[in-house]
Amino acid sequence: MAERLGLGVIPGVGWSAREVQTIARQAEEAGFDVIGAAEANNDVMATAQLMGTATTRITVATWIANIYLRHPYVCAQGAACIADATDGRFILGLGVSHQPVNQALGIDMSEPQAALRRYVTAVRSWLRGEGPATHIPQRPAPYPVPVYVAALASPAVELGGELADGLMPFLWSAARVTKSKVWAARGRAKAPDLAPLDATLGLPTFVGNDLEATRTAARQNLALFTTFPFFQRLFRAMGYADEAALMERGVGEDALTDRLLDAICLLGPVTRCQEQLEVFRAAGVDLPILMPPMGVEAARAVIQAFRR
Numbered sequence: 001m002a003e004r005l006g007l008g009v010i011p012g013v014g015w016s017a018r019e020v021q022t023i024a025r026q027a028e029e030a031g032f033d034v035i036g037a038a039e040a041n042n043d044v045m046a047t048a049q050l051m052g053t054a055t056t057r058i059t060v061a062t063w064i065a066n067i068y069l070r071h072p073y074v075c076a077q078g079a080a081c082i083a084d085a086t087d088g089r090f091i092l093g094l095g096v097s098h099q100p101v102n103q104a105l106g107i108d109m110s111e112p113q114a115a116l117r118r119y120v121t122a123v124r125s126w127l128r129g130e131g132p133a134t135h136i137p138q139r140p141a142p143y144p145v146p147v148y149v150a151a152l153a154s155p156a157v158e159l160g161g162e163l164a165d166g167l168m169p170f171l172w173s174a175a176r177v178t179k180s181k182v183w184a185a186r187g188r189a190k191a192p193d194l195a196p197l198d199a200t201l202g203l204p205t206f207v208g209n210d211l212e213a214t215r216t217a218a219r220q221n222l223a224l225f226t227t228f229p230f231f232q233r234l235f236r237a238m239g240y241a242d243e244a245a246l247m248e249r250g251v252g253e254d255a256l257t258d259r260l261l262d263a264i265c266l267l268g269p270v271t272r273c274q275e276q277l278e279v280f281r282a283a284g285v286d287l288p289i290l291m292p293p294m295g296v297e298a299a300r301a302v303i304q305a306f307r308r
Contacts, residue, residue: 006034006289008063012041013294021054023299028058031308036063045078052086061091064150067119068107076126080141088143093168095150098228120163152234154183161187166198173263174283200287205266207305214267221293223252270305
């Protein structure tokens with residue numbers, strides 16, 4: 001079986017609904033297996049349905065849906081609808097988002113790990129048709145809906161191993177992918193009836209013959225993530241203490257050193273990016289999810305570069 005490949009996009013930066021659908025179709029035509037949308041200034045469930053109804057083969061995904069924005073009942077019903085509309089081509093990715101994002105929305109995210117456990121458990125229950133009758137009795141989703149969870153730190157990985165069908169980490173090095181296998185296995189041991197865990201990884205992708213230019217583009221596109229405490233702690237845990245210290249002091253682009261970018265991104269000419277991609281696959285990534293620079297044309301460029 002051919003190795004799987006995904007595309008992760010951020011359409012909330014100004015894409016029209018038509019552009020969302022066009023990029024999904026182009027990714028499908030290029031041989032990508034999955035296209036996921038981030039929840040940033042958009043409704044990611046509506047975005048996934050847009051992509052799904054515009055395509056016929058590619059799996060669509062929420063990458064990821066913020067659990068604090070929807071009651072688990074509403075999330076499950078929406079997921080069931082998208083899966084039905086796409087004949088089962090849907091992955092529901094769930095996560096807690098980030099403190100600055102939720103704070104801006106007036107959301108208290110104390111004890112996010114416990115909240116994620118409760119939410120995933122509830123969504124899966126509603127998808128099975130369990131729970132009290134509302135207007136009418138509950139019914140199970142017409143198609144199975146795989147549930148994946150966002151994971152950065154080891155407790156979240158273990159939680160995903162226990163409860164979910166797959167993991168959706170982001171900005172991990174290949175070394176951390178390898179290390180995460182122990183944490184995931186610890187969680188899976190608590191749920192022996194579940195199928196093998198699907199390990200995805202979001203990989204920022206910057207293609208170009210000028211390596212330094214691609215690193216500059218990476219710094220410009222990824223500077224926002226350096227402001228999030230979750231990622232600051234992640235980089236420190238991965239051995240980039242100096243870079244994390246700069247991020248904690250508010251240094252953005254300059255904190256993304258060459259060594260850090262080379263560890264978490266695909267950068268440079270296509271052949272170099274393909275070689276880096278194989279390193280992540282060898283470390284244990286089942287489904288790499290390539291994240292282009294922001295913008296429709298940038299997404300098209302990555303689709304073309306990795307056309308199969």
